[in-house]
Amino acid sequence: MILIDNLTKTYGDLTALDSLCLQVKEGEIYCLLGANGAGKTTTINLLLGFIKPTSGSAFINDINVVEQPKLTKNYLAYIPENLMLYPSLTAVENLDYFSGIANKKFNKEELEAFLTEAGLQTSAFHKSVSKYSKGMRQKVGIAIALAKDAKVLLLDEPTSGLDPKASNEFGQLLQKLRQKGVATLMATHDLFRAKEVATTIGVMKDGQLKHQWSVDELSLKELEDSYLETMSYNSL
Numbered sequence: 001m002i003l004i005d006n007l008t009k010t011y012g013d014l015t016a017l018d019s020l021c022l023q024v025k026e027g028e029i030y031c032l033l034g035a036n037g038a039g040k041t042t043t044i045n046l047l048l049g050f051i052k053p054t055s056g057s058a059f060i061n062d063i064n065v066v067e068q069p070k071l072t073k074n075y076l077a078y079i080p081e082n083l084m085l086y087p088s089l090t091a092v093e094n095l096d097y098f099s100g101i102a103n104k105k106f107n108k109e110e111l112e113a114f115l116t117e118a119g120l121q122t123s124a125f126h127k128s129v130s131k132y133s134k135g136m137r138q139k140v141g142i143a144i145a146l147a148k149d150a151k152v153l154l155l156d157e158p159t160s161g162l163d164p165k166a167s168n169e170f171g172q173l174l175q176k177l178r179q180k181g182v183a184t185l186m187a188t189h190d191l192f193r194a195k196e197v198a199t200t201i202g203v204m205k206d207g208q209l210k211h212q213w214s215v216d217e218l219s220l221k222e223l224e225d226s227y228l229e230t231m232s233y234n235s236l
């Protein structure tokens with residue numbers, strides 16, 4: 001579970017995040033939309049403990065991210081736009097390495113089973129990931145989350161640059177994780193994919209959460225209209 005309570009981050013005069021409150025429960029996928037500079041990555045970086053908030057708090061499975069950042073890592077998996085893997089290693093070797101960091105040890109068959117569950121084709125398991133497409137790399141990221149048994153998944157524009165088929169596959173993998181009870185927060189510019197996968201959609205602007213809907217509350221057209229209207233409104 002993710003709980004964000006009045007989280008604020010300022011850089012000098014700039015308020016990158018302004019009293020953000022939101023919650024992502026087990027089995028929910030929360031898609032955070034917003035133009036460049038809205039504060040989406042700042043939110044994710046605060047949850048990851050990469051940066052410290054100016055005020056407010058955030059919790060991963062009831063653990064305070066600021067007070068116990070290392071402990072929260074046990075529950076978290078993170079997939080950024082460009083997942084960092086060791087290029088000279090294969091998918092199995094990368095998965096073995098990253099599982100080890102999370103204090104999990106698996107045999108070859110178990111590692112391969114995670115990659116299969118993440119939808120990676122068997123023929124790629126023992127090839128260097130330097131030859132992988134972006135979609136294949138994202139699948140390794142999902143396999144890492146599965147192997148780690150992550151309870152919370154943080155995604156920063158994971159489908160950016162994926163072709164529609166790969167993006168669709170990625171969405172289906174998120175649904176699988178959702179069925180396992182994973183709480184997912186995904187920053188994205190992809191309104192279509194957000195409407196496809198989310199349980200809740202939030203729209204940020206100037207560091208503030210301007211709208212939040214349950215996904216069933218609105219059509220894709222209504223989401224697009226509301227998004228564009230929010231973006232065109234000049235708050236200055």
Ligand SMILES: Nc1ncnc2c1ncn2[C@@H]1O[C@H](COP(=O)(O)OP(=O)(O)OP(=O)(O)O)[C@@H](O)[C@H]1O
Nearest residue numbers: 011014015016034035036037038039040041042043
């Ligand atoms: N280290 C920093 N120093 C100063 N300003 C920063 C820093 N990091 C982010 N910002 C500013 O904070 C604001 C929010 O940035 P953030 O990266 O969270 O936006 P975003 O919604 O993720 O945008 P994008 O869609 O482009 O990734 C922006 O105005 C950005 O310039």
